[in-house]
Amino acid sequence: MKDTITLSVFRGDHTGGEERSYDVPVTEGMVVLDAVHYIQQHLAPDLAVRWNCKAARCGSCSAEINGRPRLMCKTRLDVLGEGVIHVRPMKSFPVIRDLVTDVSWNYRVARQIPGFTPAHPAPFVMHQVDVERSQEFRKCIECFLCQNVCHVLRDHDLKSRYVGPRFMIKIAELEMHPMDTVDRIDFTQKDAGVGYCNVTKCCQEVCPEHIHITDNAIIPMKERVADEKYDPVRMLVRAIRGR
Amino acid sequence: MAQAVTPQASSPARPREVPWWAQPLATVVALGVFSLYALWEALTHTSGRYHNYLSPFFSPDVHSWGVRVLPALWVLWVPLLFRATCYYYRKAYYRSFFWDPPACAMPDAKPNYRGETRFPLVINNLHRYFLLLSFVVLAFLWKDAVDAFFFRSGFGVGLGSIIMLVNVVLLTVYSLSCHALRHLVGGRLNCFSCSRGAMVRYSLWKRITEWNERHAMWAWMSLFSVWITDLYIRLLISGAIHDPRFIR
Structure with a gap:
């Protein structure tokens, strides 16, 4: 040196x-x-x-x-x-x-995500197997490097259509929480814009906390959205059951 | 003593350990050459059988079921759609062929970007169905792998038997490490501890998660194993090589 x-x-x-x-x-x-x-x-x-x-x-x-x-x-x-x-x-x-x-856009996005809504007030009894997925996401230090490298935000400035990787892990954390009762699938597809992510994993590559953003948060959320919005068999079953 | 020196131009050089274009180029070459080979194989041959060996390009053996016109095309659409909608290959082709983006922090090639929100890329959301179809093909490939150990003279082990076995094992691990399967077996649950059945699904989910961490590696290894298996059987059919037999 x-x-x-x-x-x-x-x-x-x-x-x-x-x-x-x-x-x-x-x-x-x-x-x-x-x-x-x-x-x-x-x-x-x-x-x-x-x-x-x-x-x-x-x-x-x-x-x-x-x-x-x-x-x-x-x-x-x-x-x-x-x-x-x-x-x-x-x-x-x-x-x-x-x-x-100026990273204040991120804080405005955070406020739009439907918050944690438990069926009954804390304290809860939860098992480790049920919270370990969310615990990985809670390592996030909000450095916004993932937001910065995400080409949807970086190159196309589609901040009005896609919330970015940091908030996809926030949504995943809440969606996978065993005590939460809110359905965020519609929000994830329409407001959060999960379809704009093309899973090129740059967010995961730059994360200093080594959170598996794409594999453990975005792809599982894409699959949950597919369950509700794209899977024809599940949609048919829901239609027959009337819900 | 440190000191401020003359201002430089605002556009910096971008030194990196590996040139940004190396990975996209390698992917384009590998997938491009494989695609050309697959087209050549599918469009110019009607059978991939050499005695008890059957090429994965022609399995299930629709030729023996009476399909005479381009039998490989009746088979290949399943693995093609399974791989085209695979989360790993999506990353690979979005980066390498679409340049959306070509590498991290490198600019996208196109100004208009819609991600996977519109046709045709929205079809990627049906990956789970192509996974299920690929299990049907996989069942035939396992049958072919077992058949590869039974020659006219009885049980034996040839180089082709081993190649076909390794191929089907790699294809199985690739399929079982799929992100969609990970979701289907347990990822969609929020509470694993709520029932005994959910705990069983949690165990399966944990196992698939371990395999899933190497999904890209299985994707490439299984692609090359299919390629090698077909090429080996094609060379046997053409008479260019002979199959060494280790156990007769």
């Missing part, structure tokens, strides 16, 4: 901007966020960056490092090779300034 490394960091806002290069001294075990902090402390005090825990727990420091969505606090410099390291804000969301993006 070289003694210094060059970071090319996006500087600008929603009206535009450009990358600027900074030389940063390298220390053992340094991560991209450390380098960005060095720039902020020594070279560009006005550099805007969102961060909090520096431990891959808070999901604040999401960015695009050499074109790949990653957490800056979890990306070591020594895995990025010897060349210039490009650091840019998440592409799917409007830039507020430099590396900080």
